[in-house]
Amino acid sequence: MRNDEIRRLWKSCMKEHGRNGWRIVRVAFFLASRYIARTSMWQTGLVVFVMSLTFLNLVVVNGILVGLIDGAMYGFQQNYAGDLLISKLPEKESIERASTIRGIVEQNDDIVAYSARIVEPATIEANYLASVSHPNIVPDRVAASVAGINIAQEESVTGVAKKLIEGSFLTETDDDSVVLGANLIDRYFPAVIGLQTLSEVYPGDKIRITIGKATREFFIKGIVKTKADATDLRVFMLENQLKKMRGGLGTANTDEFALRIRPGKSISEVQNDLFAYGIGSLALVRTTEEAIGEFLGEIKDTFSLLGNIIGGISVIVASITIFIIIFITAITRQKYIGILKGIGLSGITIELSYVILSIFYSGLGILIGVSLLYGVMLPYFKAHPINFPFSDGILSVTTVGVIVRSLILIVTTIIAGYLPARLIVQKNTLDAILGR
């Protein structure tokens, strides 16, 4: 080759930056793929296992903590509030123009069911017969809300009738019976300071209910436990019986409408439709989140933060694992890295091969984690919710959450893989070859 020809070739070689990028990726992938294929399966398996656990820790811990609150909210929605809850304004005795609201609700095609309830504060007494014959026995007495319901409507909105733990639910002819919420009874909800419960009451027993000046005896027909306090602290009776007790004025005295919205329909859209009819000036129209109050929302945020902190720690542990693995891999192959540089492979090519290795470890770990999550854990937790006192804990996982956490893990491992590789690759080529 003549000198001027070599110089020309050299100049053209130096100008080939554009093609260089693709070349680097191709060779880096070639090196990484051969390393993965021919290195110890145990080493690869161990690192991938750690990455899978990290991913699950990142998603599941957060998911369970948030799921406790989501479970409580879900229970509140399913067993009490429905998708939308219309209730009386704070300063009013009951919902104004309830019959008008009922008409609007019935005409809205997106509302597939509703339950209109009358709610009255009451005093519930049990064991009062024993106190007659034994004056030293003080009857149990608790303050509670009594809900007058239409059984068919209630059944179409909530699953209360299916949450019986003792006895049976009301029928249309149960004029002298009530169903008690489990949290009114001490064997289900041991009394705490400032909160009274009824002891030794069972289906078939009689209790005395006082609403205003009216007092009446009822048989306990069943006991219901939903883990939604709003329901479990209530007494249910037939709507017409409650009206009789308080001298009712028909539908004008409705205190709550729990609405079920057509599946797939936006709840806030229906809420806005109701506001458009002017219901907002007659009653509160709230979603589950709004009705349950800020308290649970704040707990959810706190639990989410806690889950993220725990997940963050696991990400740090995973990145340290990757750092150590790549560092040891690179340092034991220092000589070969030097040789690769010696024969003309650029430092960035070798660094990229280790980054690809890290992406492979985390990517496969995430893939296995996602498979376990969607294939095993989510169906399992759905079928077997975690039994917490205040909710049936579900695994609260969103696709966006999974994607974001996967990206966090991948980015972290890329950095954790790149740093040690760069540390070794930047070493003087000859020193690396000679092991100095």
Add this chain to the structure above:
Amino acid sequence: MISGQKLSRTFVIGQNETHALSNVDFSAKDGEFVAIIGKSGAGKSTLMYQLSLLDTPTHGSVTINGINTSTLSPNERTKFRLAYLGYVFQDYALVPELTAEENVLLPLLMRGEQYGYALKKSRATLESLGLGHRLDRRPGRLSGGEQQRVSIARAITHEPLILFADEPTANLDTESSKQLLSHLEDMHKRGQTIIMVTHELDYAARAQRVLELSDGKVTREGTPQELNLLSGAVVR
């Protein structure tokens, strides 16, 4: 053509300075086979590292075919090595996870050749060195002589301007060493420029020109006949 002008290399360890190379001038014409000999610590490998751009001299410069390499950045030196130089290392220096043919095709891939072409060429090169039956073997399953031939194949498959060989026979038995030297001679006959470091005078005698170093300086230079190299002798 390659030339080194006033090449010096000083290593500083703590407060001690070691002059591994002092004001060495070197040149080799295109197609020439030059052997560098000397005792251990004479500076022969250090000289080869400066000439092959694996190291940077403390003073002096290396010019290859008119290009002053001292003006090149580290990245440009890497590209230059890839484009124009080939290396055979003493301990073969093959990547253990790659098969023989994959080790050989690596420089071709890095030069931007298509995988299929690179594979074909690496196979042809290995076959020319008598390794056609060892293509898919990884280094751990090859003998020392076979590994060194793979190393040569990797060094020449991209047709470098200059082939550097650092003690290529150091870890080989006599038979393998002779085979290797025959391959180097064949390449030289085909016009390949070769610069070989060796401490075995018998092998140095097969070069066109010999440079002897002692204490980092050139002490003798000439043809093997002029230097009266004895067959079978070894410089210790």
